[in-house]
Amino acid sequence: MSALELRPEVATAPADGGMVLLDERSGRYYHLNGSGAEITRMLLDGAAPGEAARRLAERYALAPERAAADVDALIASLEGAGLVAP
Template sequence: MTYALDPEVTTTEVEDGVVLLDQRTGRYWQLNRSGAATLRLLLDGDSPERAARALAGRHPDAVDRARGDVRALLDSLLKARLVVDS
């Protein structure tokens, strides 16, 4: 499965991450650097599993935690309709 930003969502890179604007509601969402990196990986076509492994990088013992973090972020973005299955 691949993911894309909803067409009504715009992004702006900021010093410590990324801000998402849902133009339908006017709500802003701010992701820190880790969240922004996760979002980029998912939007570039990585699966949640591959994104977690990439984020864990040099710390293979952290993959389980990264999996949970990636899944939680993705679930939140999908629920808020900021990201859609494509």
């Protein structure tokens, strides 16, 4: 997977140190915490998951494996919620 692309029906907005995603099809809101929002912004701005994990590891002094697992888990959650474009 390269950069993340949300479905056209998903709107984003900053909120409480994180990000809110609104699935306009279902009317459901999803709240991302600060790190989830940061990862999502990196991916939406064109970073590949590996690059986002590298940046996350550097910024927060995380083990690279932990950062990669966090990025992968976020992507899986977004996909599972049907928010990611095919």
